[in-house]
Amino acid sequence: MIFAAGLGTRFKPWTDTNPKALAIINGKSLLQRNIEYLQKYDITDVVVNVHHFADTILDSILANNGWGSNITISDERNEVLETGGGLLKAQPYLQNEAPFITLNADILTDFPIDELVQFHQEKKALISFGVSNRKTTRNFLFDETNQLCGWENNSTGEQIISIQNRVLHPLAYSCVAIFEPTVFEKIPQRGKFSLTETYLSLAEKNLIAGFEHNNNRWIDVGKPESVVVAEEMFGE
Numbered sequence: 001m002i003f004a005a006g007l008g009t010r011f012k013p014w015t016d017t018n019p020k021a022l023a024i025i026n027g028k029s030l031l032q033r034n035i036e037y038l039q040k041y042d043i044t045d046v047v048v049n050v051h052h053f054a055d056t057i058l059d060s061i062l063a064n065n066g067w068g069s070n071i072t073i074s075d076e077r078n079e080v081l082e083t084g085g086g087l088l089k090a091q092p093y094l095q096n097e098a099p100f101i102t103l104n105a106d107i108l109t110d111f112p113i114d115e116l117v118q119f120h121q122e123k124k125a126l127i128s129f130g131v132s133n134r135k136t137t138r139n140f141l142f143d144e145t146n147q148l149c150g151w152e153n154n155s156t157g158e159q160i161i162s163i164q165n166r167v168l169h170p171l172a173y174s175c176v177a178i179f180e181p182t183v184f185e186k187i188p189q190r191g192k193f194s195l196t197e198t199y200l201s202l203a204e205k206n207l208i209a210g211f212e213h214n215n216n217r218w219i220d221v222g223k224p225e226s227v228v229v230a231e232e233m234f235g236e
Contacts, residue, residue, distance in 0.1 A: 001090055002034050003083050004105040005051035005076045010222045011106075019053040021105040022060055023221065025230045029060065030105050030221060033234070035067045041113040043101060047093045049074040049086045084193040091184050102195075104175040108234050109218040111176050116211050120178045123209045126202065127183060130174030131210040132218065139170035140199070140210065146171075148208040151200055162203035171210055174218060 008020030021031040028036075035046060046069050050057050054077050061071050074090040081089055087102065094100045099120065101113060111130050120128035131140060141150035141161070149163040152170065177195075186206065187198055199208055221230050 001047040001049070001074075001087065001094060001100065001102045002031065002038075002105050003049055003086055003102065004031055004057060005049040005054075005080050005086055006106070007052045007080065008106075011224060014224060015052065017053075019050075019057050020221075021048075021057055022053075023106075023227065025108065025221065025227065025234060026236075030108065031057065031060070032064070032067050033108060034103060034105055035069050035071075037109070038101070038103075038113075039069060043113070044069040045072070046070065047072045047074050047090050048105075049076050049081075049090060051076040051080040079192065081192050083195040084187070084189055084198045085191055087195065087198075088184070088187060088190070095181050095184055097181065099178050099180050102177050102179065106221045107175045107218070108221060108230055109174065109176065109216060111174055111213055111216050111218065113176065115213075116176065116178055119209070119211045123207060125180075125209040126186070126206040127177060127179050127199065128209045128211055129177035129199075131171035131212055132174055132214050132216075133212070134172045134214075134218075136172040138173075140173055141168040141170055142210050143168060146210040146212060148199060148203045148210060150203075151196065160200050162200050171212065174213070175220075 004021035008015035011020045022029045072093050137155050138153050143149050143166040149166050149168055150161040152159045188201055189197055217233050219230050219233055
């Protein structure tokens with residue numbers, strides 16, 4: 001699933017008239033680049049959630065025949081639900097016997113999904129997601145085995161600890177995750193909520209593991225000025 005429903009408030013003025021998922025990086029939209037990224041790992045059945053300029057995204061998918069993938073739309077035009085609520089709304093399209101991947105439309109990376117899948121299987125985790133040792137305003141907190149134990153806001157000092165009495169180290173979320181389909185039976189939140197809330201609420205009783213990768217390209221194309229950096233980083 002690719003999360004593409006956000007309002008893109010950090011990406012104004014582009015998002016006053018366009019969805020951020022269709023921002024162009026070296027001739028290709030963020031959405032196209034992420035669909036092609038998944039194709040490299042033979043993932044061609046993709047759910048895309050839509051809200052902000054939903055029709056523009058739908059038109060682009062149709063005009064390009066899904067860039068070679070089978071695209072299912074999870075329609076959030078009535079209310080944007082954030083990542084957690086968006087995942088829960090897309091449950092009918094994702095719930096089967098196999099794990100599924102999620103990523104954010106405004107992230108570009110060459111993060112190795114095949115290695116994440118192998119890590120997830122070896123850990124027998126409910127959820128595994130990519131993390132790296134980079135500077136960010138918010139971090140997840142992990143123990144020595146990279147089990148998720150908490151979260152902190154580096155600007156305010158706020159912490160949420162799900163598992164107490166462990167030595168913790170901070171790592172940054174890479175926005176690429178793999179879930180067991182049984183996660184839908186366990187998510188306590190409803191309505192509009194972030195996946196961060198879900199991770200922290202499930203971490204106490206379920207294994208949520210961080211797959212550390214520090215040698216891959218990764219950028220949050222969150223602001224207009226990040227486009228130049230993304231185009232230098234992803235020239236192909």
